[in-house]
Amino acid sequence: MKGKRYLCFCMALLFVCLFLVNTPSPVQGAPFYHGKREEKKIALTFDDGPHPRYTPEILRLLEQYGIKATFFVVGENMEIYAEAAKALIASPHEIGNHTYTHPHMSALDEKALREEIEKTEEIIRALGGTSSGLFRPPEGKKSAVHTALLEEMAYKTVLWSIDTRDWSHNAPSVICHAVLSAVQGGDILLFHDFVVPPNTTITALEQLIPQLLKSGYQFVTVSELLEG
Numbered sequence: 001m002k003g004k005r006y007l008c009f010c011m012a013l014l015f016v017c018l019f020l021v022n023t024p025s026p027v028q029g030a031p032f033y034h035g036k037r038e039e040k041k042i043a044l045t046f047d048d049g050p051h052p053r054y055t056p057e058i059l060r061l062l063e064q065y066g067i068k069a070t071f072f073v074v075g076e077n078m079e080i081y082a083e084a085a086k087a088l089i090a091s092p093h094e095i096g097n098h099t100y101t102h103p104h105m106s107a108l109d110e111k112a113l114r115e116e117i118e119k120t121e122e123i124i125r126a127l128g129g130t131s132s133g134l135f136r137p138p139e140g141k142k143s144a145v146h147t148a149l150l151e152e153m154a155y156k157t158v159l160w161s162i163d164t165r166d167w168s169h170n171a172p173s174v175i176c177h178a179v180l181s182a183v184q185g186g187d188i189l190l191f192h193d194f195v196v197p198p199n200t201t202i203t204a205l206e207q208l209i210p211q212l213l214k215s216g217y218q219f220v221t222v223s224e225l226l227e228g
Helices: 002-022 054-065 075-080 082-090 110-126 144-152 172-180 201-214 222-227
Strands: 041-047 070-073 094-097 188-192
Touching: 041 054, 041 222, 054 082, 054 201, 070 075, 070 082, 075 082, 075 110, 094 110, 094 222, 110 144, 172 201, 188 201
Parallel strands: 041 070, 041 188, 070 094
Antiparallel strands: none
């Protein structure tokens, strides 16, 4: 009887070992779509800015509620709208890299992507900012070649778990419903601070932020969300 129990124990142990050996580890260089789900922490992210009007308006709204966000900036816009860029860098918010010209990623080889990233980082540093080590590819697209380069450059690729589609000029009520009907702890929310007018993002945020705070959500930067 004891022999059978011992044999069963050994077989079970062997099964566990084989399972651990064959269980794949997280894919290296895989993009982050969200953080840990256990806590009610979420990250607001804004792409394509800065914008001379909308970025300052968003900054004032975030300051009003004492919350932080992450801005994935386009280097070219940082140069063109230097005052808005300086205000963003002087704020407590996190800045990520969103390329220099916002190109179609399919058109970029490794050399071109490196130039897009490095040029944007140079502008951020020249304006007094620092690199967060976060990168968001335009339209959320990249290839295996891009992944290898981003790993080499020690960037974390950040996508999103909720797309508000604010760039399509959805009504604030539509944006709010898209968020409130799906939001959960760990979510990364995609907004834009550079949108061709009419811009409904600000109005949507004015309605969303107090509702999310009332529901117990804590707003953090992407880096804070990924750190857990």
